[in-house]
Amino acid sequence: MQAEGHSLKMYIEEKGCKEIGFGFCTKVTDWQKHTDWADLIIFDYTGYGEICEQLRNQGKRVIGGSKYTDLLEMDRNFGHQQLKLHKIKVLPSYEFANFQEAIRFIEKHPDAYVIKPSGETQEFKQLLFVGSDDEGLDVIRVLKAYEKSWGNDFGDFQLQKKVKGVEISIAAFFNGKQFIKPVNITFEHKKLFPKELGVSTGEMGTSMFWTHDSPLFDATLKKFEASLAKANFIGHIDINCIVNGNGIYPLEFTSRFGYPQIMIQRAGITEPMGDFFYKLASGQHFDIKVKKGFQVGVFIVVPPFPYEDKKTFKLFSKDAVVIFKKNNKEGIHPMHLKNINNEWLITGDTGIALLVSGTGLTMKDAQRNMYNRVQNVIVNNSYYRTDIGDRWLEDSDKLWSWGLL
Template sequence: MKKENSFSKKFLFISRWGEILDTAYATLLEGNDVKLYIEDKPSREIGTGFVKKTKDWKKQVDWADVIIFDYTGYGAICSELRAKGKLVIGGSEYTDLLELDRSFGQDELKKHKIKTLPFKEFVSFQDAITYVQNNPDAYVIKPSGETQELKQLLFVGSDDEGLDVIRVLKAYDKSWGDDFGNFQLQKKVKGVEISVAAFFNGKEFLRPLNITFEHKKLFPKELGVSTGEMGSSMFWVNNSPIFDATLKKFESTLAKTNFVGHIDINCIVNGNGIYPLEFTSRFGYPQIFIQRAGINEPIGQLLYKIASRETFKINTKKGFQVGAFIVVPPFPYEDKKAFELFSKDAVVVFRKDLKEGIHPMHLKKINDEWLITGNTGIALLVSGTGLTMKDAQKMMNNRISNIIVNNGYYRTDIGDRWFEDSDKLWSWGLL
């Protein structure tokens, strides 16, 4: 049921793949008018029945009080709309480059006097193989540009001679050839992987800051292929040494380049220091949904205030927030036949009609039933909150047990990383 409230605005959400559905739906339920545009044709059924859809977002610009872009690559359009006086949440040409062009991102880190890990950029797999043979070590293969959207192509080597990396490079050469685009080999460093993120109002970072621990592998205990994300744990802080050493140094640059939105920097940290890996200069998925679970104010109102360039403190919950994706075949792979056979139009069943902490992903709503659609097999994100990580996990697991998704699978250990990682972070003085 849509609430009636004194704050009511018109929100236009422009989405690459429909990932922003949960935020758009929550904004609607808070009593705002919402329209959603999805660029990717196979994803266009996502959100049907949840929110009003539009086939041409440009025709809705004058209608909207706030325009929200959910992905990188729209920076030039965002700048154009801002110049016309529209309230926009989204990137700029500069922040698009930070995320999409890994070498540019690394150069900018150096320019801002932030230490980086050694890396080398390649366009040829053969050149990369020769390089590893001549410089044996453990490496990470990182695609750049559009290819980096295929998260399973990111490969983290574990062999100190680089033999596993050579094997994967040979496989990529056979399957991709020259269509892969440029990619990096980055020296692998052992430590804790941690992200620090913040909302930016066009002038400065808003507090509190968000600290996130991602769980990228398909199976518990970090086994299987990289999926981009199977779930995250997080908490909010007013101060962070990792933020001070990284994002904070970009504050004046982001203001100059007219950025208004959310930005995240992923790092490896250890006893020797903080090493930034990459930027996400947009909402993170599922980060934004789990963040919403930990924010005490309506998400629409929050986004409106950020777009209006207000300076304020975000009202957040104490303690921890966790979230796990429930996915279905063929996730994390693309296989149209398998998706249609096992997953398309499958119903999400709730044992009890409790939808608190349930975030719709690639779904449509027909006769009040939630059905799986799209083509990737991400059904839901289920979140939980609590004063301790264990409390947050317990709430999330209770909510998951209320849901039946045919052929659904999810990680049962989201948040477990915290128990070991926190000890290391305390001992290194990084919490």
């Protein structure tokens, strides 16, 4: 947006991430002092819905959440109740406040389950555990391990019945009154290693496409249009689902930008982002101008990702330089970096260096475009997945046969 000629000020609340963006744009230490200066205010995270509502009531143009959409994401039980209320079927899930209670439940009702932390703990994506044992014995072992390592600090969590199928996300922008087309269909790659091995990271990369017509959208997000309008929500919302031949089963909401989803969406949006966000926040109805075909993106990360370990980060990654073999930064999105004397240095505390995107008329074209760009980057000790987009080959066949594309 800054490159398009707009003035921009950036505020980061998270203490360990204060340096991010330094040298790229103007940083401020108190965002509230600059609300009168801004034509547009963007909140890129959940939990600020009440503040967003107050600012909108003052006549400010705001992209961000609402109290209602914060609850959809942060309170899994509330989200499930709302899905049922909007006549969308959900997988059986059960809320627990302690581990022993959950273990006794599995012993009485043996099945394959998924452990899903609620509230603040759900930010630790590696704690999400997808069981594979039909008796739930693997889930019991993990619950016992969590009890030893976390004790009472874990908070509430859900056990959700596991179902096999294709994991897919349906995302769209909302202008306060209605959804803006086209909608975005997304395939996330959450495990650390290729072929879905290793711990859950939250995200290692994503493939996607835009479409005006989607049976998946009509069966899920579209049903929330009136409720989102009532909440005066303006922003981006995503619903993650498992789909199979028996139907569509929503898992959870993300009522904010997704990461790296928003950066990869940007690779597919052909109109200026400043204009796009301004129109959205003004409540205008318009079609988003997007590329045909597919967009794909991969995170380049450094130690200790996906874990938090300050000593390891300081030793291996802090202030490491991002080097480009050729001076071409197309498709390169700086993540947790600062810019010192035109050198990109890694900062923050999580070890996400870059998001690299690619586009193409076919998924193979988009992958080739992205990985060619990855080859232009050198980051010491970095790692990334080499199979982002491969899921599409099999998943698309299944989705076609189920009538969902």
